[in-house]
Amino acid sequence: MSHAAPSRLPRPINFLFENSIFLIAGTILALFWANLDNDSYHNFVEYSIVGAATHHDDGHAEHGEHEHEHDDGNQHTHDHDHENAAAATADTEGNTDADRGIFAELYHRIIERPDASGHNHGITLHFLINDIFMALFFATAAGEVWEALLPGGSLSNPKKAATPLLATVGGIAGPALLYLGLAVILGETAAYGDGWAIPCATDIAFTYMVARLIFGPSHPAIAFLLLLAIADDAAGLAILAVFYPSKPIEPQWFILTATAMAMCWGLRKAKIQNFWPYLLIPGVLCWVSFDLAGIHPALGLVPIIPCLPHAHTDLGIFAREELNRKDTLNELMQWWKNPIEIVLGLFGLANAGVVFNSLGTGTYLVLFGLLVGKPVGICLFTILAKSVFRLEIPAGMTMRHILLIGIISSIGFTVALFVSTAAFPAAGEVLDGAKMGALLSFVGAPLAFIAAKFLKIRPDSAASIAE
Numbered sequence: 001m002s003h004a005a006p007s008r009l010p011r012p013i014n015f016l017f018e019n020s021i022f023l024i025a026g027t028i029l030a031l032f033w034a035n036l037d038n039d040s041y042h043n044f045v046e047y048s049i050v051g052a053a054t055h056h057d058d059g060h061a062e063h064g065e066h067e068h069e070h071d072d073g074n075q076h077t078h079d080h081d082h083e084n085a086a087a088a089t090a091d092t093e094g095n096t097d098a099d100r101g102i103f104a105e106l107y108h109r110i111i112e113r114p115d116a117s118g119h120n121h122g123i124t125l126h127f128l129i130n131d132i133f134m135a136l137f138f139a140t141a142a143g144e145v146w147e148a149l150l151p152g153g154s155l156s157n158p159k160k161a162a163t164p165l166l167a168t169v170g171g172i173a174g175p176a177l178l179y180l181g182l183a184v185i186l187g188e189t190a191a192y193g194d195g196w197a198i199p200c201a202t203d204i205a206f207t208y209m210v211a212r213l214i215f216g217p218s219h220p221a222i223a224f225l226l227l228l229a230i231a232d233d234a235a236g237l238a239i240l241a242v243f244y245p246s247k248p249i250e251p252q253w254f255i256l257t258a259t260a261m262a263m264c265w266g267l268r269k270a271k272i273q274n275f276w277p278y279l280l281i282p283g284v285l286c287w288v289s290f291d292l293a294g295i296h297p298a299l300g301l302v303p304i305i306p307c308l309p310h311a312h313t314d315l316g317i318f319a320r321e322e323l324n325r326k327d328t329l330n331e332l333m334q335w336w337k338n339p340i341e342i343v344l345g346l347f348g349l350a351n352a353g354v355v356f357n358s359l360g361t362g363t364y365l366v367l368f369g370l371l372v373g374k375p376v377g378i379c380l381f382t383i384l385a386k387s388v389f390r391l392e393i394p395a396g397m398t399m400r401h402i403l404l405i406g407i408i409s410s411i412g413f414t415v416a417l418f419v420s421t422a423a424f425p426a427a428g429e430v431l432d433g434a435k436m437g438a439l440l441s442f443v444g445a446p447l448a449f450i451a452a453k454f455l456k457i458r459p460d461s462a463a464s465i466a467e
Contacts, residue, residue, distance in 0.1 A: 009338075017338050020205050022345030023414060027352040027439065034353030041353045042427075044125065051111040051122030110291060129350045130421060131246075131297045133343045135287055136336055138237065139301035141204075143333045145234045146306050148227070155231065163393055164224050166385040167378045167402070168231040171409055174377015175199035175369035182368060188361050195362060195423040195434050197239050199369025199441075201415035204229040205344075207408050210445050214404065214452045216459035220394040221401045225408065228378070236415060240296050244422040249294040256289030257303055264307035275332035278308055296422060308332065344414060351417050352439060358432035362424075366416065366437025371444060375406025400455045407451050410444035 009017070016022060033041045112120040113127070121127075148155040155161050176196045183189045183196075207229055208222075215221045260282035267277055279301075287300030310329035382402045385391040393402065416438035424431040452458070 017341045019209065020341065020344065022341050023205075023348045026345035026348030026350075030349045030351070030353035031356075031439075035355050038353075038355060045350050045353065047125045048122040049125060049128060051113060052120055052124075106288075106292075110288060126350050129343070129346045130418070131291075132287075134298045134347060134418065135301045137340050137343060137347075138298055139305055140333050140336060140340060141233045142237060142302040142305040143329055144230055145237075146310070147329070148230050150311070155227065159391075161227060161231075162389070163382060163385045163391045164227040165231055166381045166389070166391070167224075167405075168228050168235065170377035170379070170381025170384075171202065171228065171232060171374050171406070172200045172235055172377070174375075174380070175373030178373035178376075179365050179369035182365055186361060188365075191430055192362055192365055192434075195365065195420065195430075197236075197243060198366050198416050198419045198423060198434055198438060199373055199412060200232075200239065201236060201412040201419055201438075202229050202232045202374075202409045203411050203413040203415055204233060206411045206413055206442070206445070210408050210411065210448055211405070214408070214448060214457065214459065215401075219459070220396045221405060224394055224397065224401075225405050228405065228409065232409075233415075236419070237299060237302060240419070240422060241299055244296060244419070245294045246291070246296050246422075246425075247294045250292060253289050253293035256292070257286055260286035260289065261303055261307050264304050268307070268309050273309060273326075273328055273331075275308065275328045275335070278304060278328065279332070282307075298418070305329065347414070347418070351421060351435065354432040354435045354439070358429065358436045360429060360433035360436075362430055362433030363437040363440065366412070366420075366434055367440055370410040370412050370416070370437070370441045371407075371447070374410040375403060378406035378409060379403055400457060404448060404451055404455060404457060407444060408448045410441060410447075412438050412441040416441060 030041070033044075108114065108120075112122055114120050145155075147153055150156060155165075176199070179196050179199050180189070180193065183192050204226075207225060211222055211225050263282040263285070264278055267282070272278070282304050283301050286304050287297055290300035291297040308327075308329040310327045379399065379402055382393065382399070386393065393399075417435060420431060420434040420438050424434055
């Protein structure tokens with residue numbers, strides 16, 4: 001699995017990239033902005049870059065001005081003009097539907113992006129960040145998962161991976177079942193039921209950072225947590241694709257997905273090693289195919305990841321030897337590492353802007369799912385792995401470490417925020433409450449440090465690995 005390459009940046013700047021400071025800064029800025037001037041914040045996030053203006057909307061605007069200028073009692077003439085304008089608009093729209101060519105139709109669907117009522121939202125800043133830029137984030141996540149599946153990777157040996165994988169199942173089932181159970185008890189299933197996957201998320205960057213501080217860099221719990229987080233990423237990608245389509249599924253567009261993968265195969269046969277041709281040609285085509293098919297377009301680069309030229313083995317989690325490899329997949333992941341940190345900062349800015357009074361049912365459902373469901377699910381399924389399936393946890397670990405891993409994994413943050421926007425696409429108090437729960441899940445970090453103190457676990461100490 002790819003290790004972070006030594007940075008040539010000055011140490012203070014490198015610190016920003018290595019510790020997710022851009023994401024934290026974007027989140028804090030969004031919170032302050034939304035609470036100081038919520039209207040300007042939402043106007044900024046929903047600002048349309050291209051494609052929003054329509055002839056139909058302009059016609060309404062012109063008609064409104066005409067009505068204001070001629071408000072002198074000539075109602076019959078005005079009504080006649082209104083009827084003529086409506087007929088002309090209908091005729092224009094009819095001709096558009098009938099005569100629009102394939103490229104005009106694609107432009108209409110991909111760039112102008114009409115909603116169910118026919119209003120063109122266009123490419124907004126929020127869409128640009130969440131659905132286009134974040135595709136690079138999910139591509140690198142998919143790359144980590146794919147490398148982990150290669151021979152020598154952390155997911156390649158079923159016997160070694162079985163316990164963390166079962167723990168991952170618990171870390172998904174526990175939060176989801178607790179979330180849904182509480183929603184049923186509160187009678188809020190109709191409003192909040194779609195958010196069951198929000199507390200299933202684990203923020204791999206923050207959990208890794210917290211785990212290193214608590215366990216130390218070489219403790220076996222780090223590898224266990226990373227394997228769990230990688231498997232959680234894979235499950236999260238599947239959940240987003242299956243349960244949260246961006247619109248009604250149109251499977252015929254998956255032909256383009258297959259075409260993009262075939263193009264990758266052709267580039268590989270031509271021995272093209274640079275990742276840019278893969279990204280700009282089949283990558284863009286694959287993103288378009290997901291967008292048109294109804295799958296969340298942020299996942300649009302995932303199918304091409306296994307098709308890139310890559311090493312046939314993985315040297316282990318964050319192995320430094322990976323830095324000597326120059327395969328296309330490894331190069332792509334290394335090149336985009338720092339830019340993705342900036343993307344995550346923009347993601348925080350575009351999604352974390354909720355007012356502090358947004359605390360509500362969704363907040364508590366998400367928080368209980370993460371802070372309680374995660375550690376309980378991970379611990380129960382680890383016990384199941386040991387007692388029923390006779391599997392083992394890594395040497396140097398006990399159930400105390402598993403419990404602490406469960407608490408650290410409760411930090412949903414980035415991915416939980418993303419799933420919130422997919423689960424509740426309509427802005428409002430339901431979405432804001434769920435987002436607040438995702439943001440407050442960062443309380444899992446101080447809780448983990450407190451738990452480590454009570455469990456007497458110290459970084460790489462003899463006490464931390466003693467039975």
